[in-house]
Amino acid sequence: MINLGLANKVRWQECLRTFGVVSLLHLAVASQAQEKRLVDYVDPMIGTAKMGHTYPGPTVPFGSVQLSPDTDTIPYAMNGKYNGDVYKYCAGYQYSDPTIVGFSHTHFSGTGHSDLGDFLLMPTSGALKLNPGTADQPGSGYRSAFSHDNETAAANYYKVKLDAHNITAELTTSARVGHHKYTFSQAGESHIVFDLMHGIYNYDDKNVWTVARVLDDHTIVGYRQTHGWARTRVVHFAMKFSKPFKNYGTKDFEKQQVYKGFWRKFDQTDNFPDIAGTKIRMHFDFDVAANEEIQVKLAISPVSMDNALANMEAEVPHWDFDRTKREGQDLWEKELGRIQAKLPTKEDYVNFYTAMYHAALMPTEYMDVNGQYRGLDHQVHQADGFVNYSSFSLWDTFRAFHPYMNLVNPSRNADMVASMMAHYDQSTLKMLPIWSHYGNDNWCMSGYHSVSVIADAILKGVYKGDANKALDACIATANYRRYEGIGEYIDLGYIPDEKNGTSVSNTLEYAYDDWCIAQLAKHLNRESDYQTFAKRAENWRNMFDPSIGFMRPKDAQGKFREQFDVLETHGQGFIEGNTWNYSLYVPHNPQGLMELIGGKKKLSTYLDSLFTMHLPDKFFEHTEDITREGIIGNYVHGNEPAHHVVYLYQLVGEGWKSQEWIRKILKDQYHNGADGLGGNDDCGQMSAWYLFSSLGFYPVAPGSTDYWLGSPLVESASVRLENGKTFEVEAINQSDKNVYVQEVRLNGQPLKGYILKHADIVNGGKLQFKMGAKPNKKA
Amino acid sequence: MINLGLANKVRWQECLRTFGVVSLLHLAVASQAQEKRLVDYVDPMIGTAKMGHTYPGPTVPFGSVQLSPDTDTIPYAMNGKYNGDVYKYCAGYQYSDPTIVGFSHTHFSGTGHSDLGDFLLMPTSGALKLNPGTADQPGSGYRSAFSHDNETAAANYYKVKLDAHNITAELTTSARVGHHKYTFSQAGESHIVFDLMHGIYNYDDKNVWTVARVLDDHTIVGYRQTHGWARTRVVHFAMKFSKPFKNYGTKDFEKQQVYKGFWRKFDQTDNFPDIAGTKIRMHFDFDVAANEEIQVKLAISPVSMDNALANMEAEVPHWDFDRTKREGQDLWEKELGRIQAKLPTKEDYVNFYTAMYHAALMPTEYMDVNGQYRGLDHQVHQADGFVNYSSFSLWDTFRAFHPYMNLVNPSRNADMVASMMAHYDQSTLKMLPIWSHYGNDNWCMSGYHSVSVIADAILKGVYKGDANKALDACIATANYRRYEGIGEYIDLGYIPDEKNGTSVSNTLEYAYDDWCIAQLAKHLNRESDYQTFAKRAENWRNMFDPSIGFMRPKDAQGKFREQFDVLETHGQGFIEGNTWNYSLYVPHNPQGLMELIGGKKKLSTYLDSLFTMHLPDKFFEHTEDITREGIIGNYVHGNEPAHHVVYLYQLVGEGWKSQEWIRKILKDQYHNGADGLGGNDDCGQMSAWYLFSSLGFYPVAPGSTDYWLGSPLVESASVRLENGKTFEVEAINQSDKNVYVQEVRLNGQPLKGYILKHADIVNGGKLQFKMGAKPNKKA
Secondary structure (H helix, E strand, C coil): CCCCCHHHHHHHHHHHHHHHHHHHHHHHHHHHCCCCCHHHHCCCCCCCCCCCCCCCCCCCCCCCCCCEEECCCCCCCCCCCCCHHHHHHCCCCCCCCCEECEEECCCCCCCCCCCCCCCEEEEEECCCCCCCCCCCCHHHCCCEECCHHHEEEECCEEEEEECCCCEEEEEEECCCEEEEEEEECCCEEEEEEEECCCCCCCCCCCEEEEEEEEEECCEEEEEEEECCCCCCEEEEEEEEECCCCCEEEEEECCCCCCCCCCCCCCCCCECCCEEEECCEEEEEEEEECCCEEEEEEEEEECCCHHHHHHHHHHHCCCCCHHHHHHHHHHHHHHHHCCEEEECCCHHHHHHHHHHHHHCCCCCEECCCCCCEEECCCCCEEECCCCCCEECEEHHHHCCCHHHHHHHHCHHHHHHHHHHHHHHHHHCCCCCCCCEECCCCECCCCCCCCHHHHHHHHHHCCCCCCCHHHHHHHHHHHHCCCCCCCHHHHHHHCCCCHHHCCCHHHHHHHHHHHHHHHHHHHHHCCCHHHHHHHHHHHHHHHHHEECCCCEECCECCCCCECCCCCCCCCCCCCCCCCCHHHHCCCCCCCHHHHHHHHCCHHHHHHHHHHHHHCCCCHHHHHCCCCECHHHEECCEECCCCCCCCHHHHHHHHCCHHHHHHHHHHHHHHCECCCCCCECECCCCCHHHHHHHHHHHCEECCCECECEEEECCCCCCEEEEECCCCCEEEEEEECCCCCCCEEEEEEECCEECCCCEEEHHHHHCCEEEEEEEECCCCCCC | CCCCCHHHHHHHHHHHHHHHHHHHHHHHHHHHCCCCCHHHHCCCCCCCCCCCCCCCCCCCCCCCCCCEEECCCCCCCCCCCCCHHHHHHCCCCCCCCCEECEEECCCCCCCCCCCCCCCEEEEEECCCCCCCCCCCCHHHCCCEECCHHHEEEECCEEEEEECCCCEEEEEEECCCEEEEEEEECCCEEEEEEEECCCCCCCCCCCEEEEEEEEEECCEEEEEEEECCCCCCEEEEEEEEECCCCCEEEEEECCCCCCCCCCCCCCCCCECCCEEEECCEEEEEEEEECCCEEEEEEEEEECCCHHHHHHHHHHHCCCCCHHHHHHHHHHHHHHHHCCEEEECCCHHHHHHHHHHHHHCCCCCEECCCCCCEEECCCCCEEECCCCCCEECEEHHHHCCCHHHHHHHHCHHHHHHHHHHHHHHHHHCCCCCCCCEECCCCECCCCCCCCHHHHHHHHHHCCCCCCCHHHHHHHHHHHHCCCCCCCHHHHHHHCCCCHHHCCCHHHHHHHHHHHHHHHHHHHHHCCCHHHHHHHHHHCCHHHHHEECCCCEECCECCCCCECCCCCCCCCCCCCCCCCCHHHHCCCCCCCHHHHHHHHCCHHHHHHHHHHHHHCCCCHHHHHCCCCECHHHEECCEECCCCCCCCHHHHHHHHCCHHHHHHHHHHHHHHCECCCCCCECECCCCCHHHHHHHHHHHCEECCCECECEEEECCCCCCEEEEECCCCCEEEEEEECCCCCCCEEEEEEECCEECCCCEEEHHHHHCCEEEEEEEECCCCCCC
8 A cells, every 4th residue: 555645645736737637547556566566466266156256367447358267158048947057157157166168258247147258269289179078077078177276367367277288378358358378388289269159148049140250360250149138139259369270160060050051062161261150169270389379369349340350459459468468457556546445464455455356347348449339229329428338237236336436436437327328318118227238138136226326426426417317317217117016116106016026125126216316306406306206215114014013015905915934035025135134125214214113222123133143044045146154144245135234223323233243244254265255246236335344434325425434444545536636544443353433533523423425525535433342332 | 115206316415415314314204204104014913923933012123122912921941951832932922822921021033042021011900910820711810811803013013902801002112111001991900010020931040130129109120130041131120100009019929038037027018119039020009990091111221220210211201102102113114214115016015114124123222321231241331432232143144134234224233243342342252242142142053153244244344443353353253262163173174073963064154254254354454364264264165075965974083974864954963954955055155065066067956956855744843943834845944054045046057046936935935914934033034035135136145245136026126325325126027927037237237147246236326127927048
């Protein structure tokens, strides 16, 4: 960490005047070069075991290419049947696997469902094999055994020895280009397999169409079009080899080839440059000398092959692998440098900066260097005045990730909102995104949480676009009656149990979202809209069953469901949470919820029970996306609905309990090591929770400009704001045992209550926590 | 017909100076308005029965949209197996069928294999049916019985009464828009079915992907992407209804819907505007009053939905059905007016102008109003300075169709050559098109006859592009060793029998094509290329077996195949022809062929036998694409390889036999009526043969500027050349019996020999035939 002394501060301000923010960051990066770089703390392996669903391969901040090893290719089952094993491979990689199938170019980070895995490359030695083979018999195909001893993962760099082929593969990226370097230990026949059938969450007919065109002896272009989680998705590629191939060939694994006969005027398997089909694997053949290196660059584009070529030319016009790696790592250093934290232990540094790394992977840039992208309407658009982003996992990320972006990376978040508005403009439904990727919406999970992200970004002054139009989009989305019970919700004030399998969580989330809309309407002086949505925001009350003190499914006649299990997650009217966790989901009116529950004491008891009770195994087994360690008592940190809950102790005047449990969650739920995450990282949401909570505050209700105070993990931290100001956090007397806040001061003055205002942060200043080993129950 | 007197001729030349050709043609059209219009002679029904494979629906000259009724939907068999029944529906319509399934927007004219049939619309009355049903039980689906009594087909207009629904459907088009008018006789519930599954030569998985997006209560856009004869084809559409629909819905007939569950947050069957899948049918629901009209416009684009909308806006921005019809018919009148013919009978007028109509259907304009199109490289291109054309059936059309275009429509043919060069530029193979459509090559049939079209267009001064680059493209194509035996052909001088199922016809056609290349090389003073290809042009000699006097398959060791049947078409080394027909396929060196056969007498005898011998039924049954009537003796006029043969009598000094047989072919092979064509019209080739032969001359060897004289059918004809000059043909003493030419005069001077030069035509002038009832054996 760089502790800027007074002299440095003066230079900082001079620099700002002279060069602006970007130059300053360059300077900061340069000055750090002599010291340990933050990027070196990043361990992309964290979360690659079990349920973390992160990928270990290289990428740049919010990069379009995520180049990473895939360790298996379990197929997704057909006919809507779910094959549980495929879930392990959401990110393509499972740490416990003994083999690598190859390196593909697109991956989600931390999701609980998946797609992507485009354009798998695998270098091989010896005789050609065009099937991947199986993990238990790695010699049966082109896949290779590997050892973690021969594996390195760093920000924008991955290296592994492929034992079966005696090849060392190194990977790095630019935003739109995967850059491979293969070192062939043994001389002789070698192949690079290019597998267009491969994919994540693949099933037999997932490839709608693929094309490959060999332009010369080292250049291939084409595309892959899929029907998967994204209903209609197309990714184009351009690939270049550093060495001309001697020969190449193609095998089409499709059995039903109607026009095979007509097209046999060529031998299409051998050096035939015009390839198309659904089940294509290609091989490029080389004779190599011992220890010869072959590099491959593969650029992607959502628009066209020509754009993919242009992306490659713009970003990686050279064959200097180290330069690509260095440039990407410099981007990471810049990104991580937005928070200069001082942390108690080396392990904490790794956790903290890996969390920042994981919170800078998604959404991803979804456009070409020329600004073109393929929209929700399947047509090509020009991103005009903004960077277009894709892959919004909004049910997860509205909570802490986007608020975190509003703080440390607001210009990107403004562009993310602009991207959501472009999605809306292109939508036939005239709805904002729910779970969108690559010009699609897969409508996954509950709520319409775009409205939370939009309201939060506008109320915090981050999104500078047309706010009234944004509100119109929010209202249109909230009024799309045919979407998942919205019509009934509008008519009855809740979704009837019989209409929808997740009627309770939907109602609760719609109510919160409606509150966000109300806040935005108020901000824009649209009184009538404010009234409408402020009223809808209280619909959560309709789900509360006072007879049991929990939210509970109710039918259209107003009768609560009789068969109801408060511990069970599945089939009870909720998604990814039981009613114990979900009943507290009124982030916008916790006071009202507390009153309904029965006051401070009742809520306190509720919270104590939640964190300490024992959840029997059978209920855990029905809880998605987390390991056993992802649960504390009955509190499920590995899923999102209760992420704000630990802060609610503040409401009942027991902030010390918040502090205690927050520090416990920070300690227990985030570790070094491949199994360091107890649940899906969920596109940075889990990491953003960690980052906020480590800094000592959390956005309990995005859409408000309040943060609730907790207990910082950092010893100190300096948040370098984009407006040139700095917000500093200091934890005096910080230690592993001193988890209790004795006193809080903002800019030297005691801070009353538990609320920190967004304005207090962005105006710059200093937040000081005085820590101690015992609760200060008066604080 | 307008017989331009002297006064008119003066006006003609004045106009030319004042307004140029286009204005002149406008004037000509206007002046005809008072008389019978040529367009009224066109009968699109000709060829719709049996093997003609023409379609009856409306289109404009070379229009992108061919809107026509489809009478059945027999599927193409999978796994390369051929289902013979599908062949009947190459153009979607069979005259003998009792029902109409609906009206689709794209059709080939006269092909022997097929594709297309995009975007079927069908108006219905009463309860909704979303399956077409079967022809024997028309009530079982949305299809309808109809009667030819209630059917009208004219140039750019089609009308039919749909008995099952009591609806009269009228159709017309602009270049890129199909314009429908449905009159609902009975009031009440009505639907317009929009079938995205429908297609010609469909099979179960032919739809790779389809998309439909409902933009408002009368506008739908989307696309259809197929894997068929065109391997990778996509057509976009934009559709508007004149009346807002009350409701709409969708059924997806795909059984394996992996993500059905995920996406059930909407009821996607009911008023859901964002549709995608492979097996989609939609319905748009209306309440109609008795005799209410609803119009539909559907525009297509090879590029995008936005381009389809722009095409509609540019071409048919209104709801004036009659205007669309009239504008298209005016285009036809202009097109047909290029030849002002005087013919013996009304039937001849119908044959002649329908032949001109059929010779102005394909290739089709393949670009949007803004000049964009999707190329062979799957990318979007701008047609710069030319109109881009698609659907080149070159094995058929190089013979007479493109030479015909060089005469009557050279600017279009120049653009067709430019389109072929663009194809070459976009080809990974660096080959000119073989059989190309919609940014694809399906490599159907033999030879590389693009080179013939290119050489002919350059030698006749029609193509003004870079001739040296065009020659390079021809040479690259002819040297692509991996294509259908070209490597062996180059090495051995012929294709060995064991290498290729059509080794003889390929060798003969390559030799002719090579001669075309040689002619072009000579024209460009590229001596070395000339020598190479002049030598290759004589490779036909390697296929001739003097022991039997026929071309015959030969193996690599030079041994002729023992089991060989001179009457059989299948499996003998030829395509669409037996050796009796194919052995004469040396159009570029008939003199050399005659010598090899054994001189004039031998050739005369050969020809006499060909036209008079009896071909036993079993051999006819193996002859593709023709009816029994398409054969005269053993001469197969319904297929193309012998199209030049009847003119070869001139070579042996028996021009009178040419004259006799030509008139017989004109009379026997071309009739009025649905069954008027004895074989596939083959994209205008059959019609172009008719037109040339009716004018009294024929391009025996395209690539040369010579035409061979025959016996005109016209009484007179005036060909209005694009250069403003007129070439006139007159047949003095013409009659049905006076088929023999007594004397020929060019511009008043006797014409010696049987060759008419292209320059003699394009310089303007008059060709007079003096006809008689008896052969003039001295002429």
